[in-house]
Amino acid sequence: MHSEPILVIGGGLAAATCVTALREHGYTGELTLVSDEKHLPYERPPLSKDFLQGNSGLADFTVADDDWYRTHEVQLHLGVAAESIDRAGRTVQCTDGRILEYGQLVLATGSRANTGQGLPGSELPGVHVLRTVDDARTLRQVLLEGTRVAIIGSGWIGMEAAASARQRHAEVTVVSPSTTPLAAALGEGFGSYLTGLHRDAGVRLVLDTRVNRIEARGRELILHAGDRQISADTVLLAIGASPNLELARDAGLETDDGVVTDASLRTSDGRILAIGDIARSFNTRLRRQLRVEHWDNAIRQAKLAASTLTGGDAEYDWYPYFFTDQFDLGMEFVGHRLDGDTEVVRGNRQEGQFIMFWLREGRISAAMNVNIWDVNDSLRALLGRQVAPDRLADTSIPLDQLADR
Numbered sequence: 366m367h368s369e370p371i372l373v374i375g376g377g378l379a380a381a382t383c384v385t386a387l388r389e390h391g392y393t394g395e396l397t398l399v400s401d402e403k404h405l406p407y408e409r410p411p412l413s414k415d416f417l418q419g420n421s422g423l424a425d426f427t428v429a430d431d432d433w434y435r436t437h438e439v440q441l442h443l444g445v446a447a448e449s450i451d452r453a454g455r456t457v458q459c460t461d462g463r464i465l466e467y468g469q470l471v472l473a474t475g476s477r478a479n480t481g482q483g484l485p486g487s488e489l490p491g492v493h494v495l496r497t498v499d500d501a502r503t504l505r506q507v508l509l510e511g512t513r514v515a516i517i518g519s520g521w522i523g524m525e526a527a528a529s530a531r532q533r534h535a536e537v538t539v540v541s542p543s544t545t546p547l548a549a550a551l552g553e554g555f556g557s558y559l560t561g562l563h564r565d566a567g568v569r570l571v572l573d574t575r576v577n578r579i580e581a582r583g584r585e586l587i588l589h590a591g592d593r594q595i596s597a598d599t600v601l602l603a604i605g606a607s608p609n610l611e612l613a614r615d616a617g618l619e620t621d622d623g624v625v626t627d628a629s630l631r632t633s634d635g636r637i638l639a640i641g642d643i644a645r646s647f648n649t650r651l652r653r654q655l656r657v658e659h660w661d662n663a664i665r666q667a668k669l670a671a672s673t674l675t676g677g678d679a680e681y682d683w684y685p686y687f688f689t690d691q692f693d694l695g696m697e698f699v700g701h702r703l704d705g706d707t708e709v710v711r712g713n714r715q716e717g718q719f720i721m722f723w724l725r726e727g728r729i730s731a732a733m734n735v736n737i738w739d740v741n742d743s744l745r746a747l748l749g750r751q752v753a754p755d756r757l758a759d760t761s762i763p764l765d766q767l768a769d770r
C-alpha cells in the first residue's frame with residue numbers, strides 16, 4: 366500500500382472522515398491531521414439543533430475520540446493553522462513554526478460564517494455568528510426564556526436557529542430580504558409551508574426587509590431596517606458562509622468559488638486533493654462542477670478521497686443530499702432541483718407527512734421526504750426516471766413500483 370506521508374488539513378467532518386477511511390482502506394503510512402480548532406473534529410449539524418437547545422454535548426457528535434487517533438497512529442496537531450503550502454518542496458508551514466512534509470495532501474478547510482462586514486454594528490458585543498461549537502456554546506448561554514433574539518437571514522442556519530431558540534422559549538424575530546424563507550433552495554410551495562410552521566410556533570418573520578445597521582442603545586441592540594426599528598437583546602447573523610480558500614489560492618491551485626477538482630477530487634496539482642465544503646468538483650452524474658455545503662457531501666467526498674489516495678478509481682457520481690430538522694419537522698432532500706422544475710406533492714401537506722418530487726422535462730430531478738422515514742433510498746433510485754405526475758401523487762402506488770411503467 367502507498368506509504369508516502371499523507372497530510373490532511375482541516376478539523377471538520379471531511380478531514381476526520383478522510384483519516385478514518387484511510388485507515389479502513391488499509392493505508393498504514395504516516396498520517397497527520399492539522400486543525401486550527403482546539404477540539405477534536407466534530408460534526409456541525411447539532412450546533413443549530415440539539416446542542417443549541419441544550420439537549421446534547423460535544424462528545425455526542427465528535428467524529429472519533431482521542432483513543433481512536435492514538436491507536437490508529439494518526440498525528441493530531443490541534444489549535445494549529447496551516448499557513449502556506451510549498452508545492453515544489455511538498456511541505457506545509459504551520460502557525461506553530463512546524464514544517465510538515467507530505468507525499469499527498471488533502472485540503473478540507475471548510476467554510477467560515479459571513480460576519481456581516483460592511484453592515485455597520487455587526488462587530489458589536491451581543492452580535493453572534495454560528496459556525497463552531499464555541500459559537501454555539503456562547504449563543505446557547507444567552508438564549509434563555511424571554512430573551513429577545515433577532516436573527517438576520519432566513520437560510521438553513523437562520524431558520525434552524527429560530528426553531529431552536531423558540532424551543533428555549535426565547536422571543537424570536539427573523540429579518541430577511543427574502544419574501545419566502547428557503548424558497549430559493551426548495552421552491553415557493555415548500556418555503557411557504559415552512560414559513561407557516563415558524564409563524565404558528567411564534568416566530569415573528571419580518572420579510573422582504575434588509576437590515577442597514579445595528580446600533581447599541583444601552584443594553585439593547587437596535588436593528589435599523591428602512592424606517593423600521595427592531596429591538597433585541599441578542600443578534601445572530603445567519604447570512605451565509607464562505608469557503609476557506611486562501612491556502613489553496615496562495616499555493617496557486619485553481620479556484621472558482623471553491624477549489625476546483627476533477628471527479629476523483631484531485632486539484633490542479635495531482636498530489637493535492639480537496640474535499641467537503643471547499644471543493645468544486647466534477648460530478649459525473651450531473652456532468653457539471655458542483656460545490657455542496659452539506660454534511661453528507663463531507664462524508665462521501667472524504668471516503669472517495671481515501672479511495673483515490675489508496676489507488677481506487679471511484680468517481681464523484683452521486684446526487685447531492687441534505688437534511689434539516691425544525692420543530693417537529695424532519696426532512697431529507699436528494700437530487701438537483703432547479704428553478705422552473707415542476708413540483709408534485711405526494712400525500713397531504715397539511716397533515717405534515719408528505720413527499721415532494723420535482724420534474725424536469727418529465728424526469729424526476731429531485732425528491733424530498735418530510736416526516737416520512739426510511740424512504741430516501743427509494744427516492745434516490747427514482748431520480749432521472751420518467752414517471753407521470755399523477756402516478757407520483759398516487760399514494761396507493763408503492764414508491765418502488767412508481768417507475769414500473
Ligand SMILES: Cc1cc2nc3c(=O)[nH]c(=O)nc-3n(C[C@H](O)[C@H](O)[C@H](O)COP(=O)(O)OP(=O)(O)OC[C@H]3O[C@@H](n4cnc5c(N)ncnc54)[C@H](O)[C@@H]3O)c2cc1C
Nearest residue numbers: 375376377378379401409410447475476641642658659660
Ligand atoms: C450550524 C450548522 C448546522 C448545519 N446543519 C446541517 C444540516 O442540518 N444538514 C446538512 O446537510 N448540513 C448541515 N451543515 C453543513 C455541514 O456541517 C457542513 O457541510 C460540513 O461541516 C462541512 O464539513 P467540512 O469538513 O468540509 O468543513 P468544516 O466543517 O467547515 O471544517 C473545516 C475545518 O477546517 C479548519 N480549518 C480551516 N482552515 C484551516 C487551516 N488553514 N489550517 C487548519 N485548519 C483549518 C476549520 O477551523 C474547521 O475545523 C451545518 C453547518 C452548520 C455550521
